[in-house]
Amino acid sequence: MPELPEIETVKLQLQKVLVGQKLLSVSDEKYKSLKYKSVKEIRREGKVFLINFGPNLDLGFHFKMTGQLVYGGLPTKHTRAIFEFTKGTLYFNDMRKFGWVKINPEFTKTLGEDALDISTHKFLKLLKELRKPIKIAIMDQKIIAGVGNIYANDALWESAVNPRTPVNQLSINQLTNLLKKIKLVLREGIKYGGTSLSDYVDAFGKNGSYQDHIRVYKKHGEKCKRCKSIIKRIVLGGRGTYYCPKCQI
DNA sequence: TGGAATGTTCGGCT
DNA sequence: AAGCCGAACATTCC
Numbered sequence: 001m002p003e004l005p006e007i008e009t010v011k012l013q014l015q016k017v018l019v020g021q022k023l024l025s026v027s028d029e030k031y032k033s034l035k036y037k038s039v040k041e042i043r044r045e046g047k048v049f050l051i052n053f054g055p056n057l058d059l060g061f062h063f064k065m066t067g068q069l070v071y072g073g074l075p076t077k078h079t080r081a082i083f084e085f086t087k088g089t090l091y092f093n094d095m096r097k098f099g100w101v102k103i104n105p106e107f108t109k110t111l112g113e114d115a116l117d118i119s120t121h122k123f124l125k126l127l128k129e130l131r132k133p134i135k136i137a138i139m140d141q142k143i144i145a146g147v148g149n150i151y152a153n154d155a156l157w158e159s160a161v162n163p164r165t166p167v168n169q170l171s172i173n174q175l176t177n178l179l180k181k182i183k184l185v186l187r188e189g190i191k192y193g194g195t196s197l198s199d200y201v202d203a204f205g206k207n208g209s210y211q212d213h214i215r216v217y218k219k220h221g222e223k224c225k226r227c228k229s230i231i232k233r234i235v236l237g238g239r240g241t242y243y244c245p246k247c248q249i
Numbered sequence: 250t251g252g253a254a255t256g257t258t259c260g261g262c263t
Numbered sequence: 264a265a266g267c268c269g270a271a272c273a274t275t276c277c
Contacts, residue, residue: 002255047256064256066274078274096273098256107257132266141257148255198276200255217255238269240253254276263267 002063003047004115004146005189005210006200010069011044012190013203017071018042018051018085027082031103034059039085046111046145059083060105064098066199073205095199115146115182123179127167134170135163136237138182147182150195153242154215155182162248163241164234188213216242 022038034053041052049061049069061069066078070091075082081092081101092101113122126143137143139152147155156163158181161174170178194200194208197218201207215225220233220242229246 006255062256064272065254067256094273095275096254098272098274130265136266139256150255195255198254237267239256252277254274257272259269259271261268261270263265 002065002200003148003151003189003195004044004186005151005192006194006202006208007044007047007049007063007146008190009194009208010049010203011042014051014069014071014090015042017088017203018090021085021087023053023083023085025082025084031059031081031083031101033057033103045108046114046141047148048105048108048111050108056104058104060100060102060108061092062100062105062107063094064096064100066095067099068093068199068201069203070201070205071203111141111145112143113145115144116186118144118179120176120179124172124175127175128172130167132167133164133236134161134167134178135241137167138178139237139239144182146186149239150197150210150214150217151182151185151189153217154185157215157243157248158185160247160249163236163243185215216244218242 018039023034037053039051040054043050051059072088075091076093078093078095079091080094083090127137130137135152138147159178189210192208192210195210196207197211216231219231222231224231224244227247229244231242232245234241
């Protein structure tokens with residue numbers, strides 16, 4: 001469950017059911033130090049999901065491409081870790097095995113400020129000297145944390161900026177507006193419970209519905225919702241990139 | 250069959 | 264230094 005809105009959706013759901021519960025059993029020895037401890041807090045840092053069991057004791061999950069964190073039900077063919085709490089069981093499923101589950105992951109220390117929280121001032125300061133394409137910059141987790149391919153494509157379409165434009169060629173106004181649009185599409189993603197195009201399901205195994213509101217991601221060959229030109233696909237930084245060649249200059 | 254897939258990291262080249 | 268590219272991770276789907 002890849003990007004910020006999907007992790008945030010799971011976070012909001014599990015906050016309601018997991019806080020206060022005691023961890024009774026774990027599927028792997030490496031998590032045994034958490035046994036019989038209670039969940040103090042659930043939080044999200046960028047695309048990382050964290051369960052806190054006390055001072056400096058977090059269980060962190062990264063879903064990478066196909067991870068799922070499902071509360072209740074039964075294990076599946078792709079279940080990689082199981083955490084049994086007093087009132088229910090949490091399954092970490094990951095078909096492609098790129099994801100990870102770690103105690104106190106160091107990875108979170110490398111993350112930039114959260115995409116939903118970063119100020120315009122800080123965003124401009126971090127970006128304005130860069131010469132790399134704007135899409136690469138906003139997906140760089142060390143710069144801002146949480147934006148992945150779907151929402152990066154859609155935010156760039158919303159702000160009418162070409163994904164390939166070098167950051168230092170964008171005006172202050174364009175960058176300011178882009179940050180607004182990044183936050184807008186992320187909030188919309190959360191509102192719709194995330195994007196379920198392939199593997200993502202929420203903490204109760206249900207699909208999100210942002211896929212019904214996507215602007216350009218994977219829409220190549222279709223008409224732009226703004227100007228009716230045909231959406232184009234290119235590859236940028238090794239990732240599929242979708243944009244309107246007419247209104248995203 | 251080949252290519253692509255919501256993420257991240259690493260090595261190598263310019 | 265900064266940026267770019269391809270490969271790697273493992274698996275499925277079209």
